[in-house]
Amino acid sequence: MNRPLRLVDSITELRPGADTGCLAVSGSHGGISSAHYALAAQPMLAVFNDAGVGKDVAGLAALPFLQRHGIAACTVAHTSARIGEARSTLHDGVVSHCNAQALSLGIEPGQACAALIRQLQGSGG
Template identity: 35%
Template sequence: MNVPVIVIDGVTKLPPEANGGVVLGGSNATAYAAYFSAKAGARAAIHHDCGIGRDEAGVRGLPWADQHGMAMAAVAAASARVGDAADMLKRGIISRANKLAAASGVENGQTVAQAVERLKSAPWPHDTNMEAPIERRTFIHGVLCIGSISLGTPEDAGLVVASGSHGGATAAPMTSAFRPRLVFFSDAGFGADRAGVASLPILDSDGIAAATVSAESACIGDGESTLTQGVISAVNETAHRLGIRVGEKALSAARTVAERPTLHPK
């Protein structure tokens, strides 16, 4: 059976070939990310577990996918870089599989390459007429909370933003596109090659203050959790100059910056 395999760093915009194929995506395995693979008609999906983290938020998409008829598995953060699907295929190890993936022969400890082959026989098609998990844009103490950094807009320039996204390299261009004053991500458990915080030095070079919160402290995929529960685990130099420090609570740091007057107001 000729089943296409789509190896892609982010799943928010999948090609037509995803319909009926196996999607290997560098995105997290939250329900919101799983929705994009399912909506595209993927036969099965493998995403990154981002350290699993608080309340197992990094793999919440697996039971969600079961409910919507899509086999899904997750890759251990320590085995391959988040946001780098080619690396996941090369050296990734499966950490979790949902019921449909397990029925196709996927098991914890398998290589991603082995899992991809087994998922080519996953049941298909499934219903693609599902509603997206709720993605809210809320303000708490003047801080914009968004589930994904991809939801940032040019109108958000200069704001303090708490994002539910991982802090991998793929987050950097989406952040630079709207230039927040300060942005928070999940560290995705740091993982292989510290890929979960790879965007921080990239954003430094663009003059954007950025920090991550521990995946164990806040639920990845949930900007409100990043802000209200997150404990800072890494900062770039630009954020450090704003006074942001590792070990500080994200809410305290964010409020301090958000309430500080800007030198160059819009």
């Protein structure tokens, strides 16, 4: 099954119900507020920007939160992709952090975002 790819500059653009099971590539930071929008939409994978990780690792808070809900999530390095631009996340982004669910899909730090999306679409996820 070829998972639909949703490119959204803001994770708030995901549609609960309509985007369930999609591969969501966003320009949003990986903070907890973003995590709640992803949880509502239930994508198979949510990709965020690590936003420089931030104080108390706030830029990665979505990863463990979504892990607890069975959703794969990862971030791309803020030095590799522009924050707020999903196309930059997809085409320029390099994975910086992953939750265990993402690791189980074969996603790992250092991987190009475009390559991981091709991998997941080719395997049927």
